Amino acid sequence: MAGRGGRGRGRGHMTFNVEAVGIGKGEALPPPTLQPSPLFPPLDYKAVPLQMGEEVDYMLALKQELRGAMKNLPYFIKPVAPKKDVERYSDKYQMSGPIENAIDWNPDWRQLPRELKIRVRKLRKERATVVIPKRKQQLPADKEETIKKLETLEKKEEEVTSEEEEKEGEEEEGKEEEGEEYDEEEYEEETDYIMSYFDNGEDFGADSDDNMDEAIY
Amino acid sequence: MTQAEIKLCSLLLQEHFGEIVDKIGTHLIQAGSQPLRMITHDTGMSPDQVKKALCVLIQHNLVTYQLQKRGFVEYEAQCDRVLRILRYPRYIYTAKTLYSDTGELIVEELLLNGKMAMSAVVQKVADRLTETMEDGKTMDYSEVSNTFVRLADTHFIQRCPLVPEASGPSDAPPPPAPTLVVNEMEMYMVPKLNLVGKGKRRHSCDDDGNDEPKTKKQKQDTDSKEPQPDDGIYWHVNIDRFHQHFRDQAIVSAVANRMDQTSSEIVRTMLRMSEVTTSSSAPSTQPLSSNEIFRSLPTGYNISKQVLDQYLTLLADDPLEFVGKHGESGGGMFVINLYKALTSLATATLESVVQERFGSRCARIFRLLLQKKHLEQKQVEDFAMIPAKEAKDMLYKMLSENIVSLQEIPKTPDHAPSRTFYLYTVKTLAFARMLLHRCYKSVANLIERRQYETKENKRLLEKSQRVEAILASMQATGAEEAQLQEIEEMITAPERQQLESLKRNVNKIDASENQVDETIFILESYIDSTVKRI
Numbered sequence: 001m002a003g004r005g006g007r008g009r010g011r012g013h014m015t016f017n018v019e020a021v022g023i024g025k026g027e028a029l030p031p032p033t034l035q036p037s038p039l040f041p042p043l044d045y046k047a048v049p050l051q052m053g054e055e056v057d058y059m060l061a062l063k064q065e066l067r068g069a070m071k072n073l074p075y076f077i078k079p080v081a082p083k084k085d086v087e088r089y090s091d092k093y094q095m096s097g098p099i100e101n102a103i104d105w106n107p108d109w110r111q112l113p114r115e116l117k118i119r120v121r122k123l124r125k126e127r128a129t130v131v132i133p134k135r136k137q138q139l140p141a142d143k144e145e146t147i148k149k150l151e152t153l154e155k156k157e158e159e160v161t162s163e164e165e166e167k168e169g170e171e172e173e174g175k176e177e178e179g180e181e182y183d184e185e186e187y188e189e190e191t192d193y194i195m196s197y198f199d200n201g202e203d204f205g206a207d208s209d210d211n212m213d214e215a216i217y
Numbered sequence: 218m219t220q221a222e223i224k225l226c227s228l229l230l231q232e233h234f235g236e237i238v239d240k241i242g243t244h245l246i247q248a249g250s251q252p253l254r255m256i257t258h259d260t261g262m263s264p265d266q267v268k269k270a271l272c273v274l275i276q277h278n279l280v281t282y283q284l285q286k287r288g289f290v291e292y293e294a295q296c297d298r299v300l301r302i303l304r305y306p307r308y309i310y311t312a313k314t315l316y317s318d319t320g321e322l323i324v325e326e327l328l329l330n331g332k333m334a335m336s337a338v339v340q341k342v343a344d345r346l347t348e349t350m351e352d353g354k355t356m357d358y359s360e361v362s363n364t365f366v367r368l369a370d371t372h373f374i375q376r377c378p379l380v381p382e383a384s385g386p387s388d389a390p391p392p393p394a395p396t397l398v399v400n401e402m403e404m405y406m407v408p409k410l411n412l413v414g415k416g417k418r419r420h421s422c423d424d425d426g427n428d429e430p431k432t433k434k435q436k437q438d439t440d441s442k443e444p445q446p447d448d449g450i451y452w453h454v455n456i457d458r459f460h461q462h463f464r465d466q467a468i469v470s471a472v473a474n475r476m477d478q479t480s481s482e483i484v485r486t487m488l489r490m491s492e493v494t495t496s497s498s499a500p501s502t503q504p505l506s507s508n509e510i511f512r513s514l515p516t517g518y519n520i521s522k523q524v525l526d527q528y529l530t531l532l533a534d535d536p537l538e539f540v541g542k543h544g545e546s547g548g549g550m551f552v553i554n555l556y557k558a559l560t561s562l563a564t565a566t567l568e569s570v571v572q573e574r575f576g577s578r579c580a581r582i583f584r585l586l587l588q589k590k591h592l593e594q595k596q597v598e599d600f601a602m603i604p605a606k607e608a609k610d611m612l613y614k615m616l617s618e619n620i621v622s623l624q625e626i627p628k629t630p631d632h633a634p635s636r637t638f639y640l641y642t643v644k645t646l647a648f649a650r651m652l653l654h655r656c657y658k659s660v661a662n663l664i665e666r667r668q669y670e671t672k673e674n675k676r677l678l679e680k681s682q683r684v685e686a687i688l689a690s691m692q693a694t695g696a697e698e699a700q701l702q703e704i705e706e707m708i709t710a711p712e713r714q715q716l717e718s719l720k721r722n723v724n725k726i727d728a729s730e731n732q733v734d735e736t737i738f739i740l741e742s743y744i745d746s747t748v749k750r751i
Binding site (some may be wrong): 045046047048050051055056058059062063064066067069070073075076077078103107108110111112113115116117118157166 | 232233234235236237238253265266268269270271272273275276282284290305306307309310325328329331371377378380449451555573574575724725727728729730731732
């Protein structure tokens with residue numbers, strides 16, 4: 001095109017009078033920018049130093065203490081520890097640490113939507129769904145009562161001897177047991193050990209088919 | 218929600234509640250109102266984890282839920298409430314200045330736990346205070362209760378919305394989620410509790426000889442007793458009241474800087490008198506007569522009525538217009554122009570930013586534009602008394618940063634550029650918003666840097682913690698100087714230096730975060746009050 005003959009000779013012509021904006025005749029414009037600005041551009045003016053004083057120090061200490069304290073509260077949900085590489089025999093007899101799905105603190109359930117309440121034994125129930133209906137008919141009512149009594153006695157015993165963590169988990173489960181057939185699970189494999197202690201890795205990956213109430217996408 | 222805000226919320230949630238809560242909270246902030254199924258589906262986490270995280274977020278007032286007409290519950294995150302986590306230390310410190318250690322601990326417990334019942338708070342705070350007291354002394358529950366009542370009376374803490382009383386037939390199935398009701402009248406009423414007792418130490422000898430850890434004992438206590446009389450009544454911190462207090466503090470200190478101590482005291486008295494009569498978003502307080510102010514001055518101040526009148530006239534005539542004269546009755550009616558005061562504070566912040574980033578000459582041009590509103594290029598040079606070339610350069614620099622903007626005024630209908638006026642102007646609201654966005658970004662960067670520094674030196678930190686633990690246990694069992702020396706030498710001198718510099722850097726970054734938060738507060742208050750006015 002005719003107008004763009006000279007490469008680098010003089011500036012381009014604008015549609016408006018550049019003098020109005022303030023660029024005088026023959027003045028050099030800054031070079032065009034061909035790359036993004038540097039990540040840490042050099043500062044023309046150094047930043048003002050931070051405020052000092054007792055108040056500032058106290059708030060600093062408060063902030064750091066708050067951070068540390070919150071890490072230890074039950075509200076801090078730690079991600080589940082990754083499973084070890086190989087399934088060890090001793091895993092069966094070790095305590096599985098904080099019960100994976102229980103909440104360590106007690107919210108006021110009356111103020112929360114019902115769907116948020118976690119049923120701890122839900123997973124075990126999944127495996128036992130096939131067995132439970134038959135067993136329900138088999139066990140007559142009074143036998144269930146005696147079993148329940150034995151269970152609570154057993155639990156009371158364990159309260160004193162087991163570690164605190166475990167005890168908290170037990171109580172948590174004890175509270176959520178109303179209306180659930182928990183005794184079925186103790187009886188599942190007919191051992192002397194409470195099944196909830198063991199984590200033999202079967203529930204790894206079975207988490208996704210939890211909660212039958214949800215629509216399946 | 219801007220990207221910067223979302224990023225900052227995510228970092229805050231991660232630091233204080235862990236990654237799971239962070240993921241779910243951030244997702245809710247980005248996606249808006251969602252039911253449980255969708256959250257589980259979109260985040261790809263297990264339903265139990267989502268439920269746990271939602272319980273934590275609701276407990277801390279960061280997420281609210283609502284029962285929809287179709288029968289399912291939707292959850293919504295409150296982004297600005299999450300950003301307040303940055304301000305927690307300031308709230309606690311303010312409570313300390315106003316109500317001493319007891320107040321400080323009450324507010325701290327409420328902030329750490331989100332919502333709590335009064336009896337639980339009083340018990341915990343009394344126990345904590347007893348820990349710090351000398352042997353043999355304990356903190357009485359009544360003292361803690363009194364401070365609690367005072368905090369409630371001054372509206373610094375308030376009741377949470379309640380579950381409504383079951384008015385319908387009791388055999389109807391309960392709804393999937395309660396619809397919480399806010400009872401305006403009772404928001405600050407403290408229930409009548411008869412809390413008798415004293416704080417307990419962790420291993421106090423006047424327990425019944427039990428060596429059990431305190432938590433276990435408490436659990437048995439709460440299990441065995443009947444539910445407390447204030448069952449179901451929960452309290453949380455009233456953040457707006459604290460903000461009101463910060464705003465008042467800022468105004469008073471501004472007056473003190475501009476004039477003198479006495480005038481700031483007068484302004485403080487006026488603000489205190491208007492605390493209950495003025496809502497926090499009102500543009501100005503109710504008119505107060507000079508006689509009333511004179512009566513309400515703190516008893517230490519012996520200024521005569523005429524001196525007070527002179528001060529008030531001086532304040533009302535000041536170009537900053539913090540105080541305005543409203544009428545003549547009662548010796549002169551005066552108001553505090555809250556909106557104007559906030560605007561001045563925000564503008565001062567903006568000016569200071571321009572000065573520190575671009576130099577004092579740019580700041581001069583900026584102030585000139587604020588004063589004269591619209592100026593042409595030529596006029597700027599003349600009024601600011603800066604050579605043309607430099608003025609042009611500065612204006613363009615500021616224009617490129619969007620601090621000033623161009624307003625076109627055409628002389629002819631065809632908008633020909635040679636026949637158009639180009640006026641420079643400062644849009645304070647837009648600039649304030651931009652600066653606020655930058656502040657959020659800065660805090661996010663600071664947090665990231667701090668986490669990076671800590672992660673880099675993780676090994677060293679763990680080692681020093683182990684050494685400290687060993688030292689503590691050895692000192693407890695009574696070891697000799699030589700052995701302690703040996704253990705201390707496990708950390709070599711360069712490592713010690715590294716630890717020192719790490720500590721210094723982390724402290725600096727934390728202090729910076731606190732300071733940026735102060736700026737965020739001023740800007741946010743200004744933007745909120747401007748938006749509400751429009």
